[in-house]
Amino acid sequence: MFTLYERKNRQKSNVNIFVMNYVTNLTKENLAGERIGVFFGTFAPLHVGHQAEIYKAAALNDGVLVVTSGYTGDRGEQIGLPLRKRFRYLRQAFADEWQIKVDYLNEDGIPKMPDGWDVWLDKLLGIIKRNIVNKNAKITFYTGEPDYKKEIEKRLGDNPQFRVSLMDRTILNISATKIRKEPLKYWDYINRVFRRHFVQKVVVMGSSNSGKSTLIRRLARSANSPFSDDFAAIYQEESNVADSEMDIKDYSNIIQGQYQANSLEINSPANNGLAIFNGDAISLQAYSNLLLNQDERLQLKHLYNTIISAEEFDLILVIPPFSDPRRKVIRFTGAAIDPVAYYQELIRLIDFYGFSDKMVVLNAKNQTDDPAGYYARYLQALDAIEKYTSFDIEHHR
Numbered sequence: 001m002f003t004l005y006e007r008k009n010r011q012k013s014n015v016n017i018f019v020m021n022y023v024t025n026l027t028k029e030n031l032a033g034e035r036i037g038v039f040f041g042t043f044a045p046l047h048v049g050h051q052a053e054i055y056k057a058a059a060l061n062d063g064v065l066v067v068t069s070g071y072t073g074d075r076g077e078q079i080g081l082p083l084r085k086r087f088r089y090l091r092q093a094f095a096d097e098w099q100i101k102v103d104y105l106n107e108d109g110i111p112k113m114p115d116g117w118d119v120w121l122d123k124l125l126g127i128i129k130r131n132i133v134n135k136n137a138k139i140t141f142y143t144g145e146p147d148y149k150k151e152i153e154k155r156l157g158d159n160p161q162f163r164v165s166l167m168d169r170t171i172l173n174i175s176a177t178k179i180r181k182e183p184l185k186y187w188d189y190i191n192r193v194f195r196r197h198f199v200q201k202v203v204v205m206g207s208s209n210s211g212k213s214t215l216i217r218r219l220a221r222s223a224n225s226p227f228s229d230d231f232a233a234i235y236q237e238e239s240n241v242a243d244s245e246m247d248i249k250d251y252s253n254i255i256q257g258q259y260q261a262n263s264l265e266i267n268s269p270a271n272n273g274l275a276i277f278n279g280d281a282i283s284l285q286a287y288s289n290l291l292l293n294q295d296e297r298l299q300l301k302h303l304y305n306t307i308i309s310a311e312e313f314d315l316i317l318v319i320p321p322f323s324d325p326r327r328k329v330i331r332f333t334g335a336a337i338d339p340v341a342y343y344q345e346l347i348r349l350i351d352f353y354g355f356s357d358k359m360v361v362l363n364a365k366n367q368t369d370d371p372a373g374y375y376a377r378y379l380q381a382l383d384a385i386e387k388y389t390s391f392d393i394e395h396h397r
Contacts, residue, residue, distance in 0.1 A: 031101055032133040033062020039142045040067040040105070040124065042176065043086050044076030045194035046093055047186075049174045053167045057142050058099050065131050066090060067124065069105035079180055081197055093193040103127050117151050140165050184273040184390050195273075196266045200389035201312065203277040204381075205346055206319030207339040211374055215319070216278045219381055223393045225274040226265040231258040232279060232287075243291065243337070248299055251288050255281055255300075259307050274391040281307040282316075282353065286345040290337055308353055315388040316359045317381050318346060324372035360384040 037057035043050065043066075057064045068090055070076055070083040077083070087104040094100040105123055110116040129135060143149055144167040156162045174189045183190065183198035190198065204219075206212040213230060220227035232254050236242070241250060258279040265275045285304045289297060321339040350359050362384075364376035385393050 028098065028101055030131055030133045031063030031065060031099075034134065034137055035061040035140070036128070036132055036134075036137045037061040037064040037140050037142060038067065038124075038128060039064060040069060041144075042070055042074065042076055043068045043090060044070075044074075044079065044081050044176050045086075045179060045197065046090060046191040047174055047176060047179060047189045047194075048191070049189070051191065053142060053144075054094075054100065057140070058097070061140065062099075062137075063132070064100045065128060066094065066100060066102045067105055067127060068102070069107055069120075069124075071107035071110070074107075075180070079197075081194075085197075089191075089193045089197075093191050101131055103131055114151070117155065121152060121155050136161065138163075142167055182390075184392070187273045192267075192269065195271055198273065199266050199271055200274045200314045200385075200391045201262075201266070201277065202274065202315045202317065202385060202389065203280045203283075203311075203313050204317045204319065205280070205283045207321065207337065207342045210319045210322070210339070211377075212319055213278055215374075215378060215381065216276050218378060219385070220274075220276045222382065223272070223274050223276075223385070223391070225272055225276060226268045226270045227276040228258075228261045228265045228278050230278045231261045232284065246291070248292075248296055251284065251292075251300055252303060255284055255303055255307055258284065259311070262311070274385070274389065274393070277313075280311055280313070282349050282355075283346065286342055286349050287337060289345055289349075290341060313355070313358060315384060316350060316355055317384060318343070318350070318359060318361045319377065320361055320363055322373060326372070358388065360388065 037060065039050075039054050039057055041050065054064060054066060068083065068086045070086065072082075074083070076086055081089075083104055083106060087102065091102045094102055105120070105127055107116070107120065110119045110123070113120075128139060139162050141149075141152055141162070141164045143152070143164065146166060149164045149166050152162075152164050156164075174186060179186045179190055179198075184200070187195070187198075202219075204212050204216050216227050235250070235254050235257060236246075239250070259281070261279070262275070262277045265271065265277070268275075281304050285300075285308075288300060292300075321343050350356055360380070362377040362380050364373060364380040366373045366376060370376055382393055385391060
């Protein structure tokens with residue numbers, strides 16, 4: 001079964017780009033064999049340098065255990081990548097690698113280094129044992145830090161079951177520290193699963209027939225970036241439901257469908273650090289607030305709050321009402337809403353949720369040869385992306 005959004009895009013592209021073979025780490029068997037590699041680190045984020053060494057370890061061993069470690073408030077969590085999120089992203093990154101298994105080591109409660117080495121290594125050895133079949137397998141630890149190699153070797157002594165290999169960091173001169181400081185500069189080095197965390201997210205809001213979809217398409221193509229469709233329009237078309245006929249179930253489907261549509265663009269291989277969205281929970285809430293009664297609005301409140309808190313936009317571009325006598329109504333869905341009332345409700349909700357500092361109203365002055373202001377709004381939007389995000393749109397144009 002496909003969602004409406006997936007079916008729509010399959011029709012447009014004529015390829016099964018959203019048909020995924022789900023491979024889960026949850027059912028992976030323990031690593032078997034005589035030689036097991038153990039690759040540990042913070043992975044905030046995972047980058048191509050890590051990957052190269054992990055694949056090297058996979059080629060030289062019967063299996064590789066990748067262990068992300070960290071504690072509350074560590075350098076990963078400081079940028080919004082706490083330990084459990086890193087673990088889940090790593091598990092997804094290696095989901096189709098049956099020779100590679102992922103686990104995590106929680107360092108909360110362990111003395112800070114260098115005082116915590118004994119406890120830390122003991123926990124790591126326990127994690128290794130629960131992930132391998134042959135408890136007597138030869139274990140090779142892989143690390144890029146000479147000090148780590150020294151500390152581990154000091155504690156393992158002459159035990160022939162263990163050895164420590166120092167990675168060659170000169171092969172790929174990249175580090176997680178560099179990426180954390182300037183993620184878009186080093187975008188090509190970030191693992192695709194982890195890129196979602198660093199993408200700059202821009203949403204454009206406006207009433208029906210305001211030129212929003214056209215503006216989004218042109219902005220995204222100016223930056224060679226992905227953009228989402230208006231899921232509400234797709235849903236109403238395929239469900240054959242008019243504005244006045246939509247009920248709570250319809251709104252619930254659209255809220256979640258738009259979130260999925262936006263997420264697909266964030267996770268798209270075409271993502272170059274910027275994604276632009278044609279729909280979001282605030283836009284839809286402004287719409288439903290003007291059409292539903294109070295009881296219905298209350299029933300949707302929790303879902304709206306949940307999705308809005310997860311969207312985390314970097315920039316909100318709002319198209320105010322404007323006059324264009326030459327423009328024909330090209331979309332009847334949403335046309336039942338008065339543009340001025342809708343705009344006022346949008347502004348109210350953006351302020352209510354605390355996003356006013358991320359909002360830019362596209363109110364650039366009209367020129368003689370641009371009476372409706374389409375080109376003026378386009379230029380203003382480009383400038384706003386440059387100002388409010390770290391994406392260098394001029395470099396990509």
